[in-house]
Amino acid sequence: MKQPSLGFDGFLMVVLIALMQVALIWALVVAPADATQGDVQRIFYFHLGSIWPGFVAFFYVLYGSIRYLMSRDAKWDRRSYASGQVGLAFCTIVLVTGPIWAKPTWGVWWAWDARLTSTLLMWLIFLGYIMLRDYIDDQAKRERLSAVLGIIGASMVPFVYFSTRWFEVQHPKPVVMGDADSGIKDPNMIWALMLALAAFTVLYVVLWRRGTELAEADADLSDLRLRLSALEDEA
Amino acid sequence: MNSNLISLLLAKDLKRELRSKEIFLSSFLFSLIILCIFYFAATSSNVDFAKLPNTALWICIAFSGTIGLHRTHQAELVNGCYKALMLAPRAAGNLYLAKYVANFSLLGLMSLLLLPLISLFFNLKFDTQIAMAVPGLLLGVSGFVAIGTLTVVITANTRISDILFPVIHLPLVVPVLIAAVNCTQIAFQGKFSWTGIQILCILNLVFLSLGYLLYEFLLEE
Numbered sequence: 009m010k011q012p013s014l015g016f017d018g019f020l021m022v023v024l025i026a027l028m029q030v031a032l033i034w035a036l037v038v039a040p041a042d043a044t045q046g047d048v049q050r051i052f053y054f055h056l057g058s059i060w061p062g063f064v065a066f067f068y069v070l071y072g073s074i075r076y077l078m079s080r081d082a083k084w085d086r087r088s089y090a091s092g093q094v095g096l097a098f099c100t101i102v103l104v105t106g107p108i109w110a111k112p113t114w115g116v117w118w119a120w121d122a123r124l125t126s127t128l129l130m131w132l133i134f135l136g137y138i139m140l141r142d143y144i145d146d147q148a149k150r151e152r153l154s155a156v157l158g159i160i161g162a163s164m165v166p167f168v169y170f171s172t173r174w175f176e177v178q179h180p181k182p183v184v185m186g187d188a189d190s191g192i193k194d195p196n197m198i199w200a201l202m203l204a205l206a207a208f209t210v211l212y213v214v215l216w217r218r219g220t221e222l223a224e225a226d227a228d229l230s231d232l233r234l235r236l237s238a239l240e241d242e243a
Numbered sequence: 244m245n246s247n248l249i250s251l252l253l254a255k256d257l258k259r260e261l262r263s264k265e266i267f268l269s270s271f272l273f274s275l276i277i278l279c280i281f282y283f284a285a286t287s288s289n290v291d292f293a294k295l296p297n298t299a300l301w302i303c304i305a306f307s308g309t310i311g312l313h314r315t316h317q318a319e320l321v322n323g324c325y326k327a328l329m330l331a332p333r334a335a336g337n338l339y340l341a342k343y344v345a346n347f348s349l350l351g352l353m354s355l356l357l358l359p360l361i362s363l364f365f366n367l368k369f370d371t372q373i374a375m376a377v378p379g380l381l382l383g384v385s386g387f388v389a390i391g392t393l394t395v396v397i398t399a400n401t402r403i404s405d406i407l408f409p410v411i412h413l414p415l416v417v418p419v420l421i422a423a424v425n426c427t428q429i430a431f432q433g434k435f436s437w438t439g440i441q442i443l444c445i446l447n448l449v450f451l452s453l454g455y456l457l458y459e460f461l462l463e464e
Contacts, residue, residue: 077460125417132414140411143401153397156457157411160393163453164418 017217024210031057031203039200048112050200051105057204058101059127061212065095066134068216070162073155085151086227088158090219092137094212099131126164133161252328252341253348259318260349266318270311270353274303278364296365297428301420303357304384308350309409312391315346316399329462339392339458343451347388354384367431376430382443383423387416389450396461419446 035053042049072088075081106124107117118124137157144150260266281299285292319325328338358376362369391412398408426439 125421129414129417133411136407136411136414140397140401140407143403143407145402149400152460152463153400156393156460157397159457160390160415160453163449164415 017214020210020214020217024207024214027203027207027210031200031207034196034200034203039196040194045113048109051109053200053204054208055102055105055109056201057208058098058105060205061208062095062098062102062130064209064212065091065098065216066130066162069095069134069137069158073158073162076151076155077159082151082227083224085155086223087216087220088155089138089141090216090223092134092158093219094215096131096134096138097215098208098212099127099134102127103131130164133164137161248337249341249344252338253345256315256342256345257348263318266311266314267349267353269314270307270350271356273307273310274353274357275360277303277306278360282364293365296361296367297424297431299365300354300357300361300380300427301383301424304350304354304387305413305416305420307353308384308387308391309412311350311353312346312388312395312412313405313408315349316395320399329464335459335462336455338462339454340451343389343392343454346392347385350388351381351384354380372431372433375433375435376427379423379426379430379436379439379443382440382447383419383426386419386423386443386447386450389447389454390415390419393454393457393461396458419443419450422446 031053035050039050039053041047068091069088072084072091076084076088106127110119111117137154140157141150141154144153278299281295281302282292285295316325319328331338355377358373358380359369361367362373367373394412394415395408398404398411401407422439422442426436426443429436429439
């Protein structure tokens with residue numbers, strides 16, 4: 009019997025598992041503990057690792073929404089929707105890992121600085137983007153209005169990144185594209201960060217592809233139901 | 244930009260508001276009630292109420308502005324007025340700008356009228372502290388309305404528009420609110436925040452451009 013081929017998704021899954029293992033080992037074992045914060049700093053690799061695909065996901069919502077409005081092809085709506093869902097999940101990870109780091113470092117679970125608040129708001133915006141679809145019955149209208157909201161919502165993402173520079177905040181300065189006095193210096197820490205970023209990026213791609221497949225299957229099922237109901241009416 | 248269309252729609256909206264006074268009066272009175280509740284909440288928590296003029300001002304604008312924007316659009320739906328606007332031969336972007344100007348006039352005026360109250364209740368100097376807050380206040384309200392004019396149409400197409408509008412609108416305007424709150428806070432301290440004004444100008448430009456380009460897609464049936 010011929011064995012089914014792994015295909016691109018299978019390949020991605022193998023790469024993801026390997027990267028996740030290496031990233032975990034590097035972050036928890038190989039990279040040294042932070043001189044001032046100690047071991048609690050290690051959560052930062054997964055915290056930053058999650059916000060990056062979160063940004064990617066939201067930029068894809070922007071791209072997919074523009075493509076949908078230009079072409080009116082429903083596949084772009086489904087891709088944007090899947091990306092929004094995955095982005096929301098990554099944003100949730102950021103909001104959970106942030107307080108876990110903040111409690112031992114700042115002494116509080118939550119501080120209302122511009123970056124934290126903006127991340128929470130980004131989460132709320134994309135929750136709104138997902139929620140909106142549930143309350144519009146007409147499919148074409150749902151796709152069109154979601155695309156418009158997706159574009160508006162994604163336009164806020166640059167503000168989230170640059171908010172730490174505009175206002176005086178408690179949050180650490182950006183590690184990537186930050187000032188000369190910010191960021192990590194140890195090569196093993198940089199490797200741990202890069203591996204975590206790569207692992208979470210591949211995780212985003214895997215989840216987004218699955219989400220798109222699910223949305224497409226859902227749309228096919230709806231079409232079949234409509235056709236079946238039309239056939240029953242004819243009969 | 245079609246200034247004739249904008250002035251016609253602005254005149255229509257203002258005339259309707261002058262006759263009914265429902266949006267302006269309800270929003271303004273709602274702001275007064277918020278100020279009273281805010282006073283009781285602050286003093287019962289042993290917070291010095293006199294130190295919170297900026298907080299009180301923006302809470303009033305955010306809540307009453309949300310109600311006002313939603314009500315403005317609901318009033319348009321009566322007797323198919325909004326459908327008639329959609330059918331009119333015009334560029335959708337111009338229609339957006341007209342709605343934005345009308346909403347901004349109402350909410351901007353209401354927020355300006357809040358300033359004497361804030362000055363009175365919080366003992367601020369009208370010629371310096373309050374006057375310096377005006378540019379930041381108006382730019383903040385402008386950004387608030389620029390996004391609100393879009394989101395109110397998006398949520399009007401849902402089954403739960405009255406609940407969904409604030410849920411979707413308020414998180415979107417927080418970048419504007421953060422900048423505007425910082426701007427007016429600095430003004431209430433007797434200084435002027437050029438950085439805040441610049442950020443607000445950029446955000447207004449981005450949001451107005453988005454509205455101008457995207458409004459067309461909201462008008463399709």
